[in-house]
Amino acid sequence: MAATSYVVSVFDKQHWRTILTTGDKGEAEALExxxxxxxxxxxxxxxxxxxxxxxxxxxxxxx
Structure with missing residues (x-):
């Protein structure tokens, strides 16, 4: 079974910038x-x- 990844991005000057890629949903939601x-x-x-x-x-x- 393939692992799900979560990508956290912020909008900065007309572009989305990735600040975190993790396999932990809780960590991604906490940062969000x-x-x-x-x-x-x-x-x-x-x-x-x-x-x-x-x-x-x-x-x-x-x-």
Missing amino acids: QAMSQDSVKVRVEEITPKAKKRSGCSQVSTA
């Missing part, structure tokens, strides 16, 4: 709350990798 109290525009993105799909193709030898 602390930054919000200082009137900073902040967001947390949850990134979950997609499961790899297996192709159903098999090679057949025609020799």
Whole structure:
């Protein structure tokens, strides 16, 4: 199973800047709350990798 990552970003001069990437949701939310109290525009993105799909193709030898 793939691990979920949380990216905390702040809005700074027309661009979003990543300030933390972590696997701990609580840590990301705590930083978001602390930054919000200082009137900073902040967001947390949850990134979950997609499961790899297996192709159903098999090679057949025609020799």
